[in-house]
Amino acid sequence: MTQNITEFSKKLNISEESIKQFIQDFNLEISDCLSPNLGITQNFEKFADENKEFLKKYDEDLNREKTAEEIAENIHQPTEKVEQIIQNQFPNIYDNGIYRSSISTFGIDNQLGGDYQFIYNYFGNKTELKHRDFIGYRDLFFYISDMLEPFINPEQSKNWGIQKAAGIVVYGPPGSGKIFWAKKIAEMIDFDFFEIRKSQLKSILINDKKLSFDEYLSQMLKKDKVVLLLENFDDIMMFKQDNQNIIQDYEDVKESILHSIEKFEKENVLMIGSAKELAEIESEILAPGRFDVLIPIFPPNKQERAEMLLFNMTKNLSKDATLLKILQYNQADQIPFWKETAEKMKVFSNTMLVDFTQSLKKRIRSLYLKNKTENIRISQGILDACLKESASKLTGEYLNNVQEFLSEAEDNSYDRFAGRIKDLKQELETYKAKEEPVRTIGFHPDDK
The missing domain is CATH 3.40.50.300 (P-loop containing nucleotide triphosphate hydrolases)
Incomplete structure (x- = not known):
């Protein structure tokens, strides 16, 4: 019988919050670990049964007060790097610089290159997009x-x-x-x-x-x-x-x-x-x-955008689909291909991402019908044309909606989404008009 996360945490004698934070710290796909109603998957149960001691250490660390200096010393990393991760991802709610609850030494170590391959041996470094309930978030x-x-x-x-x-x-x-x-x-x-x-x-x-x-x-x-x-x-x-x-x-x-x-x-x-x-x-x-x-409900971040682009490009394709062969020829059946485009899609909504992929599919199909070959290069020019087309919904009204949303999310849920709010703010800044410096009429005496 499938155990829910509450029952399972009691069985392991660790907090429910630790299980949730562990999944986030190691970027595990939720569908690998939990069913939609928070039932524990067999995969995660096997991992937990065989790594009880590690999960107990993780739980103890998560709930222990610690400074950035102590974290840095434990993982043999510069304090500045540890502080940067904390600053980027967590609101500093402790004026005395002591952190606990949601800040894990193991999670920070993982981001700084610590070896946790034993975890990914159970879950794999990535789950195929088509097998996921949803992407990121x-x-x-x-x-x-x-x-x-x-x-x-x-x-x-x-x-x-x-x-x-x-x-x-x-x-x-x-x-x-x-x-x-x-x-x-x-x-x-x-x-x-x-x-x-x-x-x-x-x-x-x-x-x-x-x-x-x-x-x-x-x-x-x-x-x-x-x-x-x-x-x-x-x-x-x-x-x-x-x-x-x-x-x-x-x-x-x-x-x-x-x-x-x-x-x-x-x-x-x-x-x-x-x-x-x-x-x-x-x-x-x-x-x-x-x-x-x-x-x-936030617009997707940069990594989520890259994954969504790949997901929408390959959704419902058969194994021998012509489009899939063209994507494979361009190595566009892998996430790295889409990262540069995702970077340009600042503040794009899910709908805009779908618009982009629909536009791109039509352009690729037209090239295929014209050239009668699957060896079609998806050029930067094609990607930029689709990007421009899908950005038509990136209106002033939409950007104002994002601005108002950010303000309300900050007021209501900053402690849970500090990193996401900060990233979205930075993306929104790129669309704000920069005022030209005003020069007085005539010339300055120092001008030559």
């Missing part, structure tokens, strides 16, 4: 799993009185994958998933019968284990200002949700709102016991 996966702990682990309610969330808001720039993560949440807690689009707010067609939103919600409350995703949540739940035109359908939906939300936990219903930003949402909606769980 280990930090976000475990953040979400923490938020969902009362659903996954009933002990929290029984022993600690921690209640399940009635509502969650997933927020992020357009195209960042909010719907994907809402579906992932349903999968993690083993609930059925239903999506309510903006166009359905007035009437929802169920079994050839049109229902009002209130009637539809009443029906959902009769079901068991249901996730309801509500799109355009920030528009629907917007704070009303004086002299503002009110969309009556939105008001009806808001009132219906506020009227029913107290029943959600009892009836095993979880509502997820998808929003571009939080600023305009009425504070009453985000109050405790309502939509008080806020989950930031």
Whole structure:
């Protein structure tokens, strides 16, 4: 029988947090270690059974207070290098320079070239992209799993009185994958998933019968284990200002949700709102016991972009597909080929990455039909043309959405995503207009 992560951590006598941090520190694919609902895979169980002592040392180290100097001495590395990693990845919440909880000596040693091949002998240095549940985002996966702990682990309610969330808001720039993560949440807690689009707010067609939103919600409350995703949540739940035109359908939906939300936990219903930003949402909606769980959905980072490009280029291809042969001829069936392009895709959303790969596939196909050969070179010119085409969605409005998202993610979740926030800030900076220095009319006496 598959053990969940809570049961497994008790069996090993190490903390659940240590298992989660271990997976992140060694860049292990989540699907290699855990099932979607946090069940331990046979692969990870075998590793843990045969390396109990190492995992205990890892757990003890993670929970021990230590300075950067002590970490550096233990792994025989310069203190400056250790401090740089800590500065890049973790917020310094200890003014006295003492670190613990989420800062692992072993994790830092791994980044600085320590030999941990014995770990990768169990998991492999990489898992084929097509076998993954999703790419990257280990930090976000475990953040979400923490938020969902009362659903996954009933002990929290029984022993600690921690209640399940009635509502969650997933927020992020357009195209960042909010719907994907809402579906992932349903999968993690083993609930059925239903999506309510903006166009359905007035009437929802169920079994050839049109229902009002209130009637539809009443029906959902009769079901068991249901996730309801509500799109355009920030528009629907917007704070009303004086002299503002009110969309009556939105008001009806808001009132219906506020009227029913107290029943959600009892009836095993979880509502997820998808929003571009939080600023305009009425504070009453985000109050405790309502939509008080806020989950930031980030655009992919540089490494994730490279992996997503390869994944989308090879998705659904047969072993003898013409495109796959062309990719292999260019060594574009491997991640290193895509790293330079991924570097140029600063602040790109998931949708923009898909647009790029679709454009590239069409251009490669046209070259193949013209030249009748699989030995087609994917030139820099072709890549740049596709990059320019896919960047059409990189508008001022989109960049403003990213800026607002960064501000809200920093306010709400900085301690969990400090490194990701810092990297995204730096990428966003590259798009900010630089003011030209103003020169006074005439010439300076020193000019020659």
